[in-house]
Amino acid sequence: MSEVSPIVLIVDDEVQIRRFLRTGFELNGFVVHESGTGAEAIRAAAMRPIDIVIVDLGLPDMDGAEVVTRLRSWSTVPIIVLSVRSAETQKVQLLEMGADDYVVKPFGIAELLARVRVALRRQSRAASGEPSVTIGPLTIDLAARTVTLNGQRLTLTPKEYRLLQVLAQHAGNVVTHQHLLKEVWGSVHVQDTHYLRIFVRKLRQKIEPTPDSPKILVTELGVGYRLAHAAEAENGAAAPVTAG
Secondary structure (H helix, E strand, O other): OOOOOOEEEEEOOOHHHHHHHHHHHHHOOOEEEEEOOHHHHHHHHHHOOOOEEEEEOEOOOOEHHHHHHHHHOOOOOOEEEEEOOOOHHHHHHHHHHOOOEEEEOOOOHHHHHHHHHHHHHHHHHHHHOOOEEEEOOEEEEOOOOEEEEOOEEOOOOHHHHHHHHHHHHOOOOOEEHHHHHHHHHOHHHOOOHHHHHHHHHHHHHHHOOOOOOOOOEEEEOOOEEEEOOHHHHHHOOOOOOEOO
């Protein structure tokens, strides 16, 4: 996190939720702006610098998904969606529309803050061109195209490396099945999820200290995969994660 306090825009029509989030973010060094409608949020994001947007789907004037689409049409600001809607298809749809993460209500402020920090780190890494990603004992050097585990260089096939590269470019965030298939195998294979299962299994054999209990390359059931946060990989505390 930079020395300058990051600015978060909270978009939710419930005053109590905004108050709860404002308290949590301000206690953790954030500057907070609020919007109660989608139109206010889009206007606020266009008129002032914003580092991250937290948006609820149930807004009075438009669906939060429309806010995601409209912001993403001109901005790369990280967007995290909050909602009581927990259907996997909806999560996939929002991630494909450009949301960076999706948190189901009810949630804990600690979980939301962790996801916000991951999204901000990823944004900062993309802006600075940071060439390497480290998750526990695994380091992916994107500039040198090398992967090491506990300092020992690994040998990956081109497809295995490309899969890991795409995940590393979104480290800490969920990458949907369709996005991974499109990036690694091409658009004609976006429904061939069995490709992913096979290559994820092979990759885990190489990058996970304990492949049968993965802590680095984790599954978001029905949605996709993600590389764990560094703390998760070290502590094995990836709560919403299951092997798959």
